[in-house]
Amino acid sequence: MTLADILAGVIVAALNAYVLLAGADFGGGVWDLFARGPRARAQRDLITHAIGPVWEANHVWLILALVLLFTCFPPAFAQLSIRLHIPFSLALIGIVLRGSAFAFRSYGGQRDQIQQRWGGVFAAASIVTPFLLGMAVGAVAAGRIGEEGRGGGGGFVSVYVTPWIDPFTIAVGVFALVCFAYLAAVYLTLETTDRALQDDFRRRGLVAGVAVMVTGIVALALSRGARAPLQEGLLGAPWSLPLHVLTGAAAVGALISLWRRRWRWARIAAAGEVSLILWGWALGQYPYLVPPGFTIDNSAAPPITLALAIGAIVLGGVVLFPSLYYLFHVFKGRAATS
């Protein structure tokens, strides 16, 4: 295992944290949109209350993954930025609108009508953004954007549009969205002691959990059209069968725990399930960063940059993890919800 491998692993770990934390914040937006019934207002309040103190910190995992990517693997970052310009730009608009709308709603409006309007923007942006980010991941996994060269040849559409829009990437986009909504529903059961609200999100969690399985299988089936590395990795490698079994076990375990109202177990199992899926993708395309042209090895920055990046991560981690622990201890600890 090289230094570059370790850093690629750190980037995946940061993405994993982004998916588990910010992903759930996006999912909160989904349930904000689908708030229904006599407790619609209470559901929205719960979501706002749960996201408020942590969403900005959760969002930074994406920035961390991004800066580590361009520091440690500059050519791969450049390639991604060129070929995925459109989905990334659209996702950025979503990120801007979602964050601003949430802040405007929380700190700005006091009249109900204005709150609702920002709530609508917040919810819509929470749906569009994960979908686009999922499509981008799908396009990378399918090996459609990693050809060598600067993306010349072909016309505008074939270089900048079609690589990230097709049934497979759409399936991955939907899958990402469903995963986020699932995580949010499961976490939200722990944010309240109100039995009726817990049951609202239990029901949503069960539906979303089944949807994760269905869309996951659809995406996997469609990946047959994807290029070799991912396909071989996901289905052929020695670790792939145990990984699939473990993921399935986590999925079933999460649903059973939800059914039996074991909220903490459900949270662990659901987070484990989604993490295993993410690592499955990462391992499946190892050693490629952006297949087929960019591997960890051929995109890596000089060793000194990598070594210093490790140093920065260790140094940053010493500050970051205790701070994060304190944040979640204050707002998400046992004392906070009871």
Next chain:
Amino acid sequence: MPDLLAARSQMGMSLGFHIIFAVVGIGMPVLMVVAERRWLATGDEIYHELAQRWGRGTAILFAVGAVSGTVLSFELGLLWPGFMRLAGAIIGMPFSLEGFAFFTEAIFLGIYLYGWGRIPPRAHLLAGVLVAASGALSGIFVVIANAWMNTPAGFEVARGVITHVDPLAAMANPAAFTQTLHMLLAAYAATGLAVAGIHAYLLLRDPSNAFHRRALAIALLVGGPAAVLQPISGDLAARQVARYQPAKLAAMEVVFETERGAPLILGGWPDLDARAVRYAIRIPYGLSLLAFHDPRAEVRGLDGLPRDEWPNVPAVHWSFQFMVALGTYMAMVALWAAWVARGRGRREGGRVLAENRWLMRALVIATPMGFLATEAGWITTELGRQPWVIYGILRTKDAVTPMPGLIVPFVTFTLLYCFLGVIVAWLLYRHIVRSPTVPEELWRVVRTGEWSRKTGDA
């Protein structure tokens, strides 16, 4: 619109938008912390109210700053993949460190905003201090990366290939210190004087308002010294530019011909074809004296450069002069305020400041100046580096993405930011006009009663 121009416009617009929020994100936490510290020290409930209200205003601005900063970090690649491919390994280091600093800032801002009454008062104050410190650190790291683009260091170029990469030497580039100092002072001066200006406006209408008096005093305490020190740091920065970025200095001061004992040129219309400045005020030896602290020093002019390596001379010259003029005004007003409040205690100082109506008017005028000066300063340094993205190493046109049709994202993000700008301005306006109205005289009566009991519990 050509793609290169669209990309530059989008980057400039994104930076120009974000920097307002970045500056506020660096400055406001300091104001909040001072107010909270005074509340804890004196038990004066107005300071508590002040810290909370400033916190709520900051939350909106910080959120917009966080998301517009995310846009910028993506845009580095979306618009300038050629730059990132070359520079990522060299200058990614400060960006990575900034990632961690920003993380710390976001974490403790969450704790600060939502933690009132949930954590012990001292822990809460400490969270505020950490927001202020990590905010400043974020700014420092980002500006170090920008300084590297102006004075690249920490690598060697052999036949077009980058070798001997040394990210630490890149961070310690010649412009790093002067640029970060200048930016940090700008953040405190701009925020402090803007807040002072807003409360000065409200004090003109209601001079005895205890809330605004305290707010004004704290804002001046943070912004005033920075505004006074800024010209000194500007001198350091300008001398650094004179040494390492002669083309930028030549554009800032419209020096067409290399000469000894160059005059300082104020205002004027640069005529590029005639290579002369019309209608300008000239101060003999002024430029040599300022740039090198030697009236006979040689200042290199644009004549040493091929025409296609000239920056946009009028734009750089005027934005630089505009910045200097605004900075000078701000330093003068800060000195005036210090003179008015000299030797007085906290409460008495607040009174004499609030009752000096001409000073209040001068402060109201200064409200937007720090932000305008910051924008003008960035236009100076960024346009002054053109046509290079990495000075002397990589041209901007060679760094831009091959994707066509860049006018579309430029227009889209411009509209998005205009929309957000209007909303933010409106929300802040509403937030400010709802300020409490407690007359100072009445306040002393109230304080001895109910309020002080409340603070005793807190």
